[in-house]
Each structure stands twice: as C-alpha cells, then as structure tokens.
Amino acid sequence: MSLLIKNGEIVTADSRYHADIYVENETVTRIGKDLESSPGTEIIEAGDKLIFPGFIDPHVHVYLPFMATFAKDTHETASIAALVGGTTTYIEMCCPSRMDDTLEGYHLWKSKAEGNSACDYTFHMAVTKFAGNTEAQLREIVSDGICSFKIFLAYKNFFGIDDGEMYQTLALARRLGVIVTAHCENAEIIARLQESLLAEGKAGPEWHEPSRPESVEAEGTNRFATFLEHTGASGYVVHLSCEAALKAALSARERGVKIHVESVVPHLLLDKSYAERQGLAGMEYVMSPPLRDKRNQNVLWNALSAQLIDTVATDHCPFDKEQKLLGKEAFTQIPNGIPGIEERVNLLYTCGVNRGRLDLHRFVDAASTRAAKLFGLFPRKGTIAIGSDADLVVYDLAYRGALSAKTQHSNNDYNAFEGFEIEGRPSVVTVRGKIQVRDGEFVGDRKLGRLLKREPQYF
Ligand code: URP
Ligand code: ZN
Numbered sequence: 001m002s003l004l005i006k007n008g009e010i011v012t013a014d015s016r017y018h019a020d021i022y023v024e025n026e027t028v029t030r031i032g033k034d035l036e037s038s039p040g041t042e043i044i045e046a047g048d049k050l051i052f053p054g055f056i057d058p059h060v061h062v063y064l065p066f067m068a069t070f071a072k073d074t075h076e077t078a079s080i081a082a083l084v085g086g087t088t089t090y091i092e093m094c095c096p097s098r099m100d101d102t103l104e105g106y107h108l109w110k111s112k113a114e115g116n117s118a119c120d121y122t123f124h125m126a127v128t129k130f131a132g133n134t135e136a137q138l139r140e141i142v143s144d145g146i147c148s149f150k151i152f153l154a155y156k157n158f159f160g161i162d163d164g165e166m167y168q169t170l171a172l173a174r175r176l177g178v179i180v181t182a183h184c185e186n187a188e189i190i191a192r193l194q195e196s197l198l199a200e201g202k203a204g205p206e207w208h209e210p211s212r213p214e215s216v217e218a219e220g221t222n223r224f225a226t227f228l229e230h231t232g233a234s235g236y237v238v239h240l241s242c243e244a245a246l247k248a249a250l251s252a253r254e255r256g257v258k259i260h261v262e263s264v265v266p267h268l269l270l271d272k273s274y275a276e277r278q279g280l281a282g283m284e285y286v287m288s289p290p291l292r293d294k295r296n297q298n299v300l301w302n303a304l305s306a307q308l309i310d311t312v313a314t315d316h317c318p319f320d321k322e323q324k325l326l327g328k329e330a331f332t333q334i335p336n337g338i339p340g341i342e343e344r345v346n347l348l349y350t351c352g353v354n355r356g357r358l359d360l361h362r363f364v365d366a367a368s369t370r371a372a373k374l375f376g377l378f379p380r381k382g383t384i385a386i387g388s389d390a391d392l393v394v395y396d397l398a399y400r401g402a403l404s405a406k407t408q409h410s411n412n413d414y415n416a417f418e419g420f421e422i423e424g425r426p427s428v429v430t431v432r433g434k435i436q437v438r439d440g441e442f443v444g445d446r447k448l449g450r451l452l453k454r455e456p457q458y459f
C-alpha cells in the first residue's frame with residue numbers, strides 16, 4: 001500500500017519547504033517535487049496545509065490504579081484522542097505501586113496496551129522501590145526495549161521512593177544507558193502540610209496548591225539534580241510547573257548535570273485560580289505539581305522558547321466528576337490528574353505559535369523531535385525524512401473551533417480546556433502510512449499501534 005501526499009509544506013524542527021512525500025511499506029521512501037505515483041497509490045492533496053512529523057506525547061497515564069480508583073481511559077480511547085489531536089506516539093508511565101512486583105507490573109501494563117492502541121506507544125518504567133530483585137527485573141525490562149525509567153519523589157508509601165532507592169536507581173540507569181524521568185516534589189513536607197491544613201479545617205481543593213508550594217517542588221528538583229550529579233546519570237524532570245523549580249534545574253545544568261525539563265500544557269495555560277473554584281469545579285483542576293500562580297506562565301513560555309525547557313507533554317490523566325468527588329471531604333483524597341492528550345498540539349500551536357510565543361520549528365521540536373531524541377525514538381519518529389516511519393500530520397491552519405467535552409474522544413465527562421478556541425487542527429493523520437484521521441475524524445484501524453522497542457543510549 002503506497003501513499004502520496006502532494007503539494008504540502010513540510011515543517012520539521014529545522015527545515016521548511018514545499019515537497020511531495022511518498023510512502024511505501026510504512027516508511028517515507030521519497031521526498032521531492034512532482035513525484036510520480038505507481039498505480040493503486042492513494043493520493044492526498046495537501047494544498048496550502050503544513051505537514052508536520054507525527055507528534056509525540058512523552059508523558060501520559062492510560063492504565064493507572066491511583067488514589068483509590070483507576071484513570072478513565074482505555075488504550076483505545078486515549079489513542080484515538082491522541083490521533084485526532086495529531087499525536088501519533090505516546091509514552092505511557094508504567095506505574096506499579098511499591099506494593100506490587102515490578103516485573104509483573106510491566107507485563108500487566110504491556111498486556112493492557114497490546115492490540116488495543118490505534119497509535120504507537122512505549123513506556124517509561126516506574127521504579128517504585130529498590131528491593132533485592134529489582135536490578136535483575138529492570139535489566140530484563142530494559143532488554144525488552146524499555147529504555148527509560150520513572151521515579152516519584154512524591155506520593156509517599158505508594159509510588160514514592162526514598163533517597164537510597166533513588167541513588168540505586170540512578171546508578172543502575174547510568175550503567176544501563178537509561179534516562180530517568182522524575183516527579184520532583186518533597187513527599188515529607190507535603191505530608192506535614194496536608195496534615196496541618198486539614199487540622200485547621202482547610203479541606204477544599206483550593207488548599208491543594210498551598211499543601212505543595214513552589215519551594216517543595218524546587219527542593220525535589222534540586223535533590224534529583226544533585227543525585228544525577230553524583231551518579232552521572234541522565235535525568236528528565238517531568239511536569240515542571242514553576243520558576244523556582246526551573247531555576248534549580250537550570251543551575252544544575254550550568255554545572256554540567258545531564259538534566260532535561262518537561263512542562264505540560266495545564267501549567268502553561270491554566271493557573272491556580274481554576275483549582276480555587278468552589279467544590280467540584282475546583283476539583284477538576286487538581287493535579288500535582290499543582291496549577292500555580294499565573295506569574296509562572298510567562299517564565300515557562302520564555303524558557304520553552306529559549307530551549308531551556310525541552311519538551312511539552314500533557315501528563316494526561318483523566319478522572320471523571322464522580323471520581324473527583326472522592327475528595328469532597330478532603331483535598332488529599334481528590335484523584336490527581338488533568339486530561340489533555342487530544343488538546344496539547346492544537347493548544348500549543350494556537351497559544352504558542354499563533355500568539356508569537358513559540359517559533360514554528362521550536363513547536364515541532366518541543367512537541368515531537370526532542371522527545372524522540374531523548375527517548376531513543378529518533379529518527380524513526382520525530383522527523384520527516386527518507387527511512388523514517390510515515391507518521392505525518394497534515395495541519396489545517398484555516399480551521400477554527402473550540403474545545404469541549406461534547407466533542408472530545410477521551411473517556412471523560414469534562415474538558416479542562418472547555419471553550420478554549422483553537423486556530424488550526426490536524427486534518428489528516430497517518431501512522432506508518434496508514435490514514436488514521438481524515439477531516440479531523442478518526443477513520444482508521446483501532447488496533448494498529450505497536451509497542452516501540454528502544455535501545456539504550458549513552459548520553
Ligand atoms: O496529578 C498528576 N500529575 N497525576 C498523574 C500522576 C503524576 O504525578 O504524574
Ligand atoms: Zn507526576
């Protein structure tokens with residue numbers, strides 16, 4: 001099956017030009033002017049549309065037992081939402097808890113996704129304890145092609161690890177050539193603050209942010225960076241939300257620590273006033289690290305533009321209204337998470353590129369190429385080049401619309417970006433040359449997605 005995309009304007013992280021793209025056997029085989037097609041080739045006329053490499057979301061939760069419930073999506077609903085929004089590959093956090101066996105957890109997550117995703121995916125393997133058999137199990141998981149770990153400094157007694165375990169994980173990662181992603185917040189201080197706030201009767205969602213202030217995230221980021229420095233491992237701070245934490249990461253980078261930074265769409269576009277809304281309306285905006293004071297947004301956008309922040313992910317983690325109400329008596333029981341896998345690319349394009357905050361190439365880099373490079377997927381993913389997988393997004397700049405729970409594909413009953421206007425959207429999306437989205441609608445194969453196996457990288 002071959003495909004010819006004619007007359008589009010190709011935009012990658014470092015180039016922009018008009019050309020046709022020819023796809024055979026899942027990969028791009030020719031790029032050039034006026035390409036001829038063989039009989040039976042499907043032709044897409046791209047006209048004046050841009051063609052981006054498939055976008056990569058490097059931080060999502062699909063299957064997730066967490067806070068006495070389960071995140072709402074299946075791999076089918078999350079992957080279709082991803083594709084409609086232009087994301088052709090996602091990296092899911094594989095998160096067995098401290099009480100679970102790591103290897104069993106890996107096989108469980110793998111079995112949930114296998115044959116159920118419409119787009120390609122891989123995992124960051126969470127290390128939620130470091131017991132006698134952990135090294136052997138992690139070696140087995142890495143040899144199965146999962147070459148990135150995840151650690152949590154928060155979520156005490158569930159996902160969280162202590163400093164000794166962090167050191168052992170990073171030292172092993174360094175030996176294996178595996179990058180370690182980290183949720184950086186100080187679990188101990190959070191536990192104390194939660195306790196004292198609740199004791200004062202401060203139980204609503206507006207107290208979630210004060211229970212995890214910026215200094216708590218800065219401390220976690222600084223500690224992670226210090227451990228990277230002493231182990232020589234390569235690290236990646238997930239969902240960095242504020243200036244104080246950014247300063248900690250950048251100061252480490254200045255002294256040669258191999259540390260990378262991710263921000264997520266909620267922290268770029270939403271602020272703590274959303275979580276300060278009364279009752280359920282506020283609970284819908286509870287995530288960790290929390291939505292911050294608005295002054296942080298400019299700092300994050302500027303750092304993103306200057307490449308000080310590497311990537312933009314979502315931390316997609318949908319809980320519906322009924323689940324959020326688990327926390328109606330105490331903010332500490334509100335399932336943490338905000339969905340966004342479908343909205344990320346369009347919001348970043350509209351609020352970033354169209355508002356002059358982000359150069360078009362930096363947009364492609366932050367939403368696709370940089371993640372491919374950091375997580376061992378490049379150049380198979382993250383660019384448009386001969387030999388790369390034909391994951392292509394034909395982007396319609398003329399589209400105008402608004403985001404809404406009524407039209408979303410994620411399995412949830414609210415949309416955190418309800419009413420946000422978007423200027424542009426994917427009209428055609430292909431995964432390895434197969435058309436999965438046409439005219440903005442999913443039309444493809446629900447089981448097309450494959451687990452992407454990766455090689456260790458020595459940074
Ligand atoms: O609130 C969040 N971020 N929920 C998902 C779990 C995590 O910390 O990434
Ligand atoms: Zn997290």
Ligand code: ZN
Binds near residue numbers: 060315317
């Ligand atoms: Zn997360």
